[in-house]
Amino acid sequence: MESGDSVSGVVRGWLGNVTDEYWVTVEDDEALLAHRLGSDEDAWSVPNVAGCDGVGSVDRTVMTDEVLVAAFTCYEQPEGEAPVEMTEGQEFVSGFAGFDPSTGDELWRTEESAGTFPGDAHERELALHDSGLVTAYYPYGQIGQIVDPSTGNVRTLDEGGVLWSNRDGSLFGVWDERTRDYWTEEAGGGVRERFRANDTGAAESIINGLQGDAETVGLEGGVLHMAESIPAGAGESELAVFEGFEETVPVMFTWDGEALMEIDDVYVVPGAVAVSFIDHAGRSGVIGLQ
Numbered sequence: 001m002e003s004g005d006s007v008s009g010v011v012r013g014w015l016g017n018v019t020d021e022y023w024v025t026v027e028d029d030e031a032l033l034a035h036r037l038g039s040d041e042d043a044w045s046v047p048n049v050a051g052c053d054g055v056g057s058v059d060r061t062v063m064t065d066e067v068l069v070a071a072f073t074c075y076e077q078p079e080g081e082a083p084v085e086m087t088e089g090q091e092f093v094s095g096f097a098g099f100d101p102s103t104g105d106e107l108w109r110t111e112e113s114a115g116t117f118p119g120d121a122h123e124r125e126l127a128l129h130d131s132g133l134v135t136a137y138y139p140y141g142q143i144g145q146i147v148d149p150s151t152g153n154v155r156t157l158d159e160g161g162v163l164w165s166n167r168d169g170s171l172f173g174v175w176d177e178r179t180r181d182y183w184t185e186e187a188g189g190g191v192r193e194r195f196r197a198n199d200t201g202a203a204e205s206i207i208n209g210l211q212g213d214a215e216t217v218g219l220e221g222g223v224l225h226m227a228e229s230i231p232a233g234a235g236e237s238e239l240a241v242f243e244g245f246e247e248t249v250p251v252m253f254t255w256d257g258e259a260l261m262e263i264d265d266v267y268v269v270p271g272a273v274a275v276s277f278i279d280h281a282g283r284s285g286v287i288g289l290q
Contacts, residue, residue: 017063022101024068029057032070034104044104049097050074055085055118060126062134067107067149068099069134071126075118085119094121094138098152108152116141127162130270131169137161142177157185163218164268173218180204182223182243193245195222206248207241214241217266217273221245224273224289230261232280239275240289251289257281 017024022043023035030050034043050056052074060071075092077084084090095111115121120140127135134147144161147154148169157174160181164173171192175182183194207214212228222244230237230253239253255261259280267274275287 017061017068019063019065019101024061024063024101026058026061032058032061032068032099032104034101043102046099046104046106050095052093057122059122059124060136062126062128063101064128064132064149066101068101069126069147069149070097070099071095071121071124071136072097073118073121084117085122086117088117090117092118092121094118094124096136096147096152096154098149110152110154112154112156114138114141114143114145114156129162129165129169130167131165133165133169135162135165144174146172163216163223164220166220171220173220173223175216175218175223182218184220195243195245206238206250207243209238209250210241211237215263215266217268219268219273224251224266226263226266226275228263230255232258232260239287253287257283259283 021037023037025033027033030048032046032049036043049058049070050072054074054076056072056074058070058072062069072095073092075090092113093111094114095109097109098107099105100107115124115138120138123139125137129135132149134149136145136147143159144157145154146162160174160176162172163175170187172185173182174185181195184192186192207225210225210227211230214225214227217224222242225241225243227239230239234255236252236254238250240251242249242251257279261277261279264276264278271290273289275289277287278284
């Protein structure tokens with residue numbers, strides 16, 4: 001990886017529904033309930049967030065200090081017919097709504113039809129970035145969206161999903177799983193840098209040397225493909241491959257442990273990538289990459 005890469009990964013993780021004062025949960029797949037930290041009392045609730053006449057659900061939520069963003073799906077299920085949740089061509093809404101975390105008051109709402117079918121919207125993933133922006137990714141359609149929690153503005157990408165954002169949200173790293181292409185894109189849609197097409201074959205030959213299904217994380221200068229595991233007593237092995245705009249290089253790591261080492265999580269933090277691991281002997285640790 002290039003020294004000094006500006007990195008801004010997903011923040012809060014499983015704490016994405018928690019602020020200094022409240023913890024918000026989804027009840028019965030359709031309502032929001034806020035719990036006051038340090039108290040047994042509920043602070044507020046919002047029923048029927050999706051506001052659907054047919055089938056509605058709250059799929060994911062993530063919270064900044066000022067706004068709780070809820071992703072919801074609506075569609076009609078014809079009575080007496082087979083489930084249409086995974087049917088292409090079915091009409092549906094994949095929307096977002098913003099709420100005040102302290103009161104539950106609705107601040108804004110957007111309704112679109114991003115994704116391939118209702119189930120695609122239902123299974124979309126949300127991520128909160130250091131920039132304060134929220135990104136969504138639809139696993140079947142393999143497209144992404146960028147949500148500004150302060151305004152409710154939603155931008156749907158033409159292709160790929162966001163892996164990385166700089167600190168002010170003016171530049172994004174976009175990864176297309178289908179084509180294995182990566183580029184940095186400005187907030188207005190202009191592409192700043194992109195992989196060189198004639199380098200993909202050489203890169204794939206190096207990446208194929210990784211053990212297991214590689215996890216991919218985004219950086220300003222490219223992507224890092226992380227191995228799923230390293231065999232016991234492997235010695236010097238490929239832990240990861242950095243696929244950059246200028247070159248593709250393996251990241252080597254020496255593992256002399258007598259048990260298989262499995263990569264647990266990969267976190268992009270300012271100035272580094274933190275890799276947590278466990279082995280079958282019960283040991284765990286963290287590897288820092290720069």
